[in-house]
Amino acid sequence: MGIAVGVNESLDYSAIKTATSTTENSSADLQNNFLTLLVTQLKNQDPTNPMDNSQLTTQLAQINTLSGIEKLNTTLGSISGQINSGQSLQASALIGHGVMVNGSQILVGSGDTTPFGVSLDQASTATQATITDASGKIVKTIELGGLSAGVHTFAWDGTTTDGTTAADGKYQVSLSASNASGPLVSQPLNYALVTGVTNDASGAVLDLGTLGKTTLANVRQII
Structure with a gap:
Protein backbone atom coordinates (compact mmCIF):
# COMPACT_ATOMS: atom_id res chain seq x y z
CA MET A 1 0.00 0.00 0.00
CA ALA A 93 -23.50 -38.59 34.53
CA LEU A 94 -27.26 -37.97 34.42
CA ILE A 95 -27.95 -40.66 31.82
CA GLY A 96 -30.33 -43.17 33.38
CA HIS A 97 -31.32 -40.76 36.16
CA GLY A 98 -34.57 -38.88 36.68
CA VAL A 99 -34.85 -35.10 36.70
CA MET A 100 -37.63 -32.64 37.47
CA VAL A 101 -38.32 -30.08 34.75
CA ASN A 102 -41.11 -27.62 34.01
CA GLY A 103 -44.20 -29.56 33.01
CA SER A 104 -47.49 -30.97 34.29
CA GLN A 105 -47.45 -34.63 33.22
CA ILE A 106 -47.94 -37.62 35.50
CA LEU A 107 -47.70 -41.15 34.10
CA VAL A 108 -49.50 -44.09 35.68
CA GLY A 109 -48.60 -47.67 34.83
CA SER A 110 -48.99 -50.99 36.70
CA GLY A 111 -49.85 -49.15 39.90
CA ASP A 112 -46.77 -46.92 39.75
CA THR A 113 -46.83 -43.16 39.18
CA THR A 114 -44.15 -40.69 38.19
CA PRO A 115 -43.42 -37.88 40.67
CA PHE A 116 -44.75 -34.36 40.28
CA GLY A 117 -43.47 -31.15 41.81
CA VAL A 118 -43.91 -27.45 42.28
CA SER A 119 -41.55 -24.49 42.24
CA LEU A 120 -42.46 -21.46 44.37
CA ASP A 121 -40.83 -18.04 44.39
CA GLN A 122 -42.36 -17.32 47.80
CA ALA A 123 -43.37 -19.45 50.77
CA SER A 124 -47.00 -20.56 50.81
CA THR A 125 -49.40 -21.18 53.67
CA ALA A 126 -51.65 -23.39 51.52
CA THR A 127 -50.83 -25.44 48.42
CA GLN A 128 -53.11 -27.73 46.44
CA ALA A 129 -52.50 -30.16 43.58
CA THR A 130 -55.34 -31.07 41.24
CA ILE A 131 -54.91 -34.16 39.04
CA THR A 132 -57.06 -34.57 35.93
CA ASP A 133 -57.37 -37.30 33.32
CA ALA A 134 -57.17 -36.98 29.52
CA SER A 135 -60.77 -35.71 29.33
CA GLY A 136 -60.12 -33.00 31.93
CA LYS A 137 -62.06 -34.74 34.70
CA ILE A 138 -60.69 -34.26 38.21
CA VAL A 139 -59.59 -37.61 39.61
CA LYS A 140 -57.77 -36.43 42.74
CA THR A 141 -57.17 -33.30 44.78
CA ILE A 142 -54.20 -33.35 47.15
CA GLU A 143 -53.64 -30.81 49.92
CA LEU A 144 -49.90 -30.18 50.21
CA GLY A 145 -50.06 -27.59 53.02
CA GLY A 146 -47.64 -24.73 53.50
CA LEU A 147 -44.37 -24.91 51.58
CA SER A 148 -41.18 -22.92 51.67
CA ALA A 149 -39.91 -21.08 48.60
CA GLY A 150 -38.07 -23.36 46.19
CA VAL A 151 -38.59 -26.75 44.57
CA HIS A 152 -40.67 -29.51 46.16
CA THR A 153 -41.37 -33.01 44.82
CA PHE A 154 -44.31 -35.28 45.68
CA ALA A 155 -45.64 -38.72 44.82
CA TRP A 156 -49.28 -39.53 44.01
CA ASP A 157 -50.29 -42.98 45.23
CA GLY A 158 -52.42 -43.50 42.13
CA THR A 159 -55.77 -43.59 43.96
CA THR A 160 -58.73 -41.49 42.86
CA THR A 161 -61.12 -39.46 45.00
CA ASP A 162 -63.42 -42.46 45.45
CA GLY A 163 -60.54 -44.69 46.54
CA THR A 164 -60.21 -46.73 43.36
CA THR A 165 -56.95 -47.14 41.49
CA ALA A 166 -56.45 -44.80 38.54
CA ALA A 167 -56.26 -46.45 35.14
CA ASP A 168 -52.91 -46.60 33.39
CA GLY A 169 -52.25 -43.59 31.22
CA LYS A 170 -51.23 -39.95 31.16
CA TYR A 171 -52.59 -37.43 33.65
CA GLN A 172 -52.11 -33.70 34.20
CA VAL A 173 -51.46 -31.87 37.44
CA SER A 174 -52.16 -28.21 38.19
CA LEU A 175 -50.93 -26.40 41.29
CA SER A 176 -52.38 -23.52 43.27
CA ALA A 177 -50.68 -21.80 46.18
CA SER A 178 -51.37 -18.81 48.38
CA ASN A 179 -50.22 -16.98 51.47
CA ALA A 180 -51.43 -13.98 53.48
CA SER A 181 -50.72 -11.72 50.49
CA GLY A 182 -52.95 -13.74 48.16
CA PRO A 183 -52.41 -16.23 45.31
CA LEU A 184 -48.82 -17.11 44.36
CA VAL A 185 -47.19 -18.10 41.10
CA SER A 186 -46.66 -21.87 41.25
CA GLN A 187 -44.76 -23.63 38.48
CA PRO A 188 -45.69 -27.33 38.10
CA LEU A 189 -42.86 -29.77 37.51
CA ASN A 190 -42.87 -33.25 36.04
CA TYR A 191 -40.49 -36.19 36.07
CA ALA A 192 -38.35 -37.10 33.07
CA LEU A 193 -35.74 -39.80 32.51
CA VAL A 194 -32.46 -38.71 30.89
CA THR A 195 -31.81 -41.16 28.06
CA GLY A 196 -28.87 -39.47 26.36
CA VAL A 197 -26.73 -36.36 26.01
CA THR A 198 -25.77 -34.39 22.91
CA ASN A 199 -23.96 -31.11 22.36
CA ASP A 200 -24.78 -27.99 20.38
CA ALA A 201 -23.48 -24.41 20.32
CA SER A 202 -25.06 -23.69 23.72
CA GLY A 203 -23.48 -26.71 25.43
CA ALA A 204 -24.84 -30.01 26.71
CA VAL A 205 -28.39 -31.00 25.72
CA LEU A 206 -30.31 -33.69 27.64
CA ASP A 207 -32.48 -36.13 25.71
CA LEU A 208 -35.67 -36.76 27.71
CA GLY A 209 -37.23 -39.27 25.33
CA THR A 210 -40.88 -38.48 24.52
CA LEU A 211 -40.62 -35.23 26.51
CA GLY A 212 -38.08 -33.84 24.07
CA LYS A 213 -34.78 -32.17 24.89
CA THR A 214 -33.63 -29.63 27.46
CA THR A 215 -30.46 -28.09 28.88
CA LEU A 216 -28.88 -28.44 32.31
CA ALA A 217 -30.09 -24.94 33.14
CA ASN A 218 -33.70 -26.14 32.92
CA VAL A 219 -33.24 -29.04 35.36
CA ARG A 220 -34.92 -28.03 38.62
CA GLN A 221 -34.06 -31.14 40.61
CA ILE A 222 -32.23 -34.43 40.16
CA ILE A 223 -34.06 -37.47 41.54
Whole structure:
Protein backbone atom coordinates (compact mmCIF):
# COMPACT_ATOMS: atom_id res chain seq x y z
CA MET A 1 0.00 0.00 0.00
CA GLY A 2 1.55 3.32 -1.03
CA ILE A 3 1.45 6.15 1.48
CA ALA A 4 2.30 9.77 0.77
CA VAL A 5 2.18 12.42 3.47
CA GLY A 6 3.30 15.85 2.45
CA VAL A 7 5.14 18.42 4.51
CA ASN A 8 2.88 20.29 6.97
CA GLU A 9 0.22 17.54 6.62
CA SER A 10 -0.99 15.82 9.75
CA LEU A 11 -2.19 12.27 10.06
CA ASP A 12 -5.93 11.86 9.48
CA TYR A 13 -6.71 9.42 12.31
CA SER A 14 -10.34 8.96 11.37
CA ALA A 15 -9.23 7.96 7.88
CA ILE A 16 -6.81 5.44 9.39
CA LYS A 17 -9.65 3.86 11.35
CA THR A 18 -11.94 3.71 8.34
CA ALA A 19 -9.36 2.28 5.97
CA THR A 20 -8.07 -0.35 8.36
CA SER A 21 -11.52 -1.40 9.53
CA THR A 22 -12.54 -2.19 5.96
CA THR A 23 -9.35 -3.94 4.89
CA GLU A 24 -7.80 -5.44 8.05
CA ASN A 25 -9.13 -7.73 10.74
CA SER A 26 -6.83 -7.57 13.77
CA SER A 27 -5.17 -5.11 16.11
CA ALA A 28 -1.75 -6.20 14.78
CA ASP A 29 -2.78 -5.09 11.27
CA LEU A 30 -4.04 -1.80 12.66
CA GLN A 31 -0.79 -1.22 14.54
CA ASN A 32 1.31 -1.92 11.44
CA ASN A 33 -0.69 0.53 9.34
CA PHE A 34 -0.59 3.17 12.03
CA LEU A 35 3.17 2.86 12.55
CA THR A 36 3.78 3.08 8.80
CA LEU A 37 1.78 6.31 8.64
CA LEU A 38 3.47 7.61 11.77
CA VAL A 39 6.99 7.06 10.42
CA THR A 40 6.05 8.80 7.17
CA GLN A 41 4.59 11.69 9.13
CA LEU A 42 7.72 12.08 11.26
CA LYS A 43 9.93 12.08 8.17
CA ASN A 44 7.91 14.78 6.45
CA GLN A 45 6.55 16.95 9.23
CA ASP A 46 7.28 20.64 9.39
CA PRO A 47 9.59 21.33 12.38
CA THR A 48 7.68 24.54 13.00
CA ASN A 49 4.38 22.70 13.08
CA PRO A 50 5.04 19.32 14.74
CA MET A 51 2.54 16.53 15.27
CA ASP A 52 -0.04 16.90 18.04
CA ASN A 53 1.24 14.70 20.89
CA SER A 54 -2.14 14.39 22.58
CA GLN A 55 -3.67 13.07 19.38
CA LEU A 56 -0.83 10.55 18.99
CA THR A 57 -1.21 9.39 22.59
CA THR A 58 -4.95 8.94 22.19
CA GLN A 59 -4.52 6.90 19.04
CA LEU A 60 -1.87 4.66 20.62
CA ALA A 61 -4.14 4.11 23.61
CA GLN A 62 -6.99 3.10 21.31
CA ILE A 63 -4.77 0.60 19.50
CA ASN A 64 -3.60 -0.91 22.78
CA THR A 65 -7.22 -1.15 23.94
CA LEU A 66 -8.16 -3.00 20.75
CA SER A 67 -5.27 -5.40 21.26
CA GLY A 68 -6.36 -6.02 24.84
CA ILE A 69 -9.96 -6.68 23.79
CA GLU A 70 -8.81 -9.23 21.20
CA LYS A 71 -6.74 -11.06 23.82
CA LEU A 72 -9.66 -10.96 26.26
CA ASN A 73 -12.02 -12.39 23.64
CA THR A 74 -9.56 -15.20 22.95
CA THR A 75 -9.30 -15.98 26.67
CA LEU A 76 -13.08 -15.91 27.13
CA GLY A 77 -13.51 -18.21 24.14
CA SER A 78 -11.12 -20.70 25.71
CA ILE A 79 -12.93 -20.52 29.06
CA SER A 80 -16.28 -20.98 27.33
CA GLY A 81 -14.98 -24.12 25.63
CA GLN A 82 -13.79 -25.52 28.96
CA ILE A 83 -17.18 -24.77 30.55
CA ASN A 84 -19.00 -26.56 27.72
CA SER A 85 -16.71 -29.58 28.12
CA GLY A 86 -17.36 -29.62 31.85
CA GLN A 87 -21.11 -29.41 31.26
CA SER A 88 -20.94 -32.36 28.89
CA LEU A 89 -19.15 -34.48 31.49
CA GLN A 90 -21.63 -33.43 34.17
CA ALA A 91 -24.59 -34.10 31.90
CA SER A 92 -23.34 -37.56 30.87
CA ALA A 93 -23.50 -38.59 34.53
CA LEU A 94 -27.26 -37.97 34.42
CA ILE A 95 -27.95 -40.66 31.82
CA GLY A 96 -30.33 -43.17 33.38
CA HIS A 97 -31.32 -40.76 36.16
CA GLY A 98 -34.57 -38.88 36.68
CA VAL A 99 -34.85 -35.10 36.70
CA MET A 100 -37.63 -32.64 37.47
CA VAL A 101 -38.32 -30.08 34.75
CA ASN A 102 -41.11 -27.62 34.01
CA GLY A 103 -44.20 -29.56 33.01
CA SER A 104 -47.49 -30.97 34.29
CA GLN A 105 -47.45 -34.63 33.22
CA ILE A 106 -47.94 -37.62 35.50
CA LEU A 107 -47.70 -41.15 34.10
CA VAL A 108 -49.50 -44.09 35.68
CA GLY A 109 -48.60 -47.67 34.83
CA SER A 110 -48.99 -50.99 36.70
CA GLY A 111 -49.85 -49.15 39.90
CA ASP A 112 -46.77 -46.92 39.75
CA THR A 113 -46.83 -43.16 39.18
CA THR A 114 -44.15 -40.69 38.19
CA PRO A 115 -43.42 -37.88 40.67
CA PHE A 116 -44.75 -34.36 40.28
CA GLY A 117 -43.47 -31.15 41.81
CA VAL A 118 -43.91 -27.45 42.28
CA SER A 119 -41.55 -24.49 42.24
CA LEU A 120 -42.46 -21.46 44.37
CA ASP A 121 -40.83 -18.04 44.39
CA GLN A 122 -42.36 -17.32 47.80
CA ALA A 123 -43.37 -19.45 50.77
CA SER A 124 -47.00 -20.56 50.81
CA THR A 125 -49.40 -21.18 53.67
CA ALA A 126 -51.65 -23.39 51.52
CA THR A 127 -50.83 -25.44 48.42
CA GLN A 128 -53.11 -27.73 46.44
CA ALA A 129 -52.50 -30.16 43.58
CA THR A 130 -55.34 -31.07 41.24
CA ILE A 131 -54.91 -34.16 39.04
CA THR A 132 -57.06 -34.57 35.93
CA ASP A 133 -57.37 -37.30 33.32
CA ALA A 134 -57.17 -36.98 29.52
CA SER A 135 -60.77 -35.71 29.33
CA GLY A 136 -60.12 -33.00 31.93
CA LYS A 137 -62.06 -34.74 34.70
CA ILE A 138 -60.69 -34.26 38.21
CA VAL A 139 -59.59 -37.61 39.61
CA LYS A 140 -57.77 -36.43 42.74
CA THR A 141 -57.17 -33.30 44.78
CA ILE A 142 -54.20 -33.35 47.15
CA GLU A 143 -53.64 -30.81 49.92
CA LEU A 144 -49.90 -30.18 50.21
CA GLY A 145 -50.06 -27.59 53.02
CA GLY A 146 -47.64 -24.73 53.50
CA LEU A 147 -44.37 -24.91 51.58
CA SER A 148 -41.18 -22.92 51.67
CA ALA A 149 -39.91 -21.08 48.60
CA GLY A 150 -38.07 -23.36 46.19
CA VAL A 151 -38.59 -26.75 44.57
CA HIS A 152 -40.67 -29.51 46.16
CA THR A 153 -41.37 -33.01 44.82
CA PHE A 154 -44.31 -35.28 45.68
CA ALA A 155 -45.64 -38.72 44.82
CA TRP A 156 -49.28 -39.53 44.01
CA ASP A 157 -50.29 -42.98 45.23
CA GLY A 158 -52.42 -43.50 42.13
CA THR A 159 -55.77 -43.59 43.96
CA THR A 160 -58.73 -41.49 42.86
CA THR A 161 -61.12 -39.46 45.00
CA ASP A 162 -63.42 -42.46 45.45
CA GLY A 163 -60.54 -44.69 46.54
CA THR A 164 -60.21 -46.73 43.36
CA THR A 165 -56.95 -47.14 41.49
CA ALA A 166 -56.45 -44.80 38.54
CA ALA A 167 -56.26 -46.45 35.14
CA ASP A 168 -52.91 -46.60 33.39
CA GLY A 169 -52.25 -43.59 31.22
CA LYS A 170 -51.23 -39.95 31.16
CA TYR A 171 -52.59 -37.43 33.65
CA GLN A 172 -52.11 -33.70 34.20
CA VAL A 173 -51.46 -31.87 37.44
CA SER A 174 -52.16 -28.21 38.19
CA LEU A 175 -50.93 -26.40 41.29
CA SER A 176 -52.38 -23.52 43.27
CA ALA A 177 -50.68 -21.80 46.18
CA SER A 178 -51.37 -18.81 48.38
CA ASN A 179 -50.22 -16.98 51.47
CA ALA A 180 -51.43 -13.98 53.48
CA SER A 181 -50.72 -11.72 50.49
CA GLY A 182 -52.95 -13.74 48.16
CA PRO A 183 -52.41 -16.23 45.31
CA LEU A 184 -48.82 -17.11 44.36
CA VAL A 185 -47.19 -18.10 41.10
CA SER A 186 -46.66 -21.87 41.25
CA GLN A 187 -44.76 -23.63 38.48
CA PRO A 188 -45.69 -27.33 38.10
CA LEU A 189 -42.86 -29.77 37.51
CA ASN A 190 -42.87 -33.25 36.04
CA TYR A 191 -40.49 -36.19 36.07
CA ALA A 192 -38.35 -37.10 33.07
CA LEU A 193 -35.74 -39.80 32.51
CA VAL A 194 -32.46 -38.71 30.89
CA THR A 195 -31.81 -41.16 28.06
CA GLY A 196 -28.87 -39.47 26.36
CA VAL A 197 -26.73 -36.36 26.01
CA THR A 198 -25.77 -34.39 22.91
CA ASN A 199 -23.96 -31.11 22.36
CA ASP A 200 -24.78 -27.99 20.38
CA ALA A 201 -23.48 -24.41 20.32
CA SER A 202 -25.06 -23.69 23.72
CA GLY A 203 -23.48 -26.71 25.43
CA ALA A 204 -24.84 -30.01 26.71
CA VAL A 205 -28.39 -31.00 25.72
CA LEU A 206 -30.31 -33.69 27.64
CA ASP A 207 -32.48 -36.13 25.71
CA LEU A 208 -35.67 -36.76 27.71
CA GLY A 209 -37.23 -39.27 25.33
CA THR A 210 -40.88 -38.48 24.52
CA LEU A 211 -40.62 -35.23 26.51
CA GLY A 212 -38.08 -33.84 24.07
CA LYS A 213 -34.78 -32.17 24.89
CA THR A 214 -33.63 -29.63 27.46
CA THR A 215 -30.46 -28.09 28.88
CA LEU A 216 -28.88 -28.44 32.31
CA ALA A 217 -30.09 -24.94 33.14
CA ASN A 218 -33.70 -26.14 32.92
CA VAL A 219 -33.24 -29.04 35.36
CA ARG A 220 -34.92 -28.03 38.62
CA GLN A 221 -34.06 -31.14 40.61
CA ILE A 222 -32.23 -34.43 40.16
CA ILE A 223 -34.06 -37.47 41.54
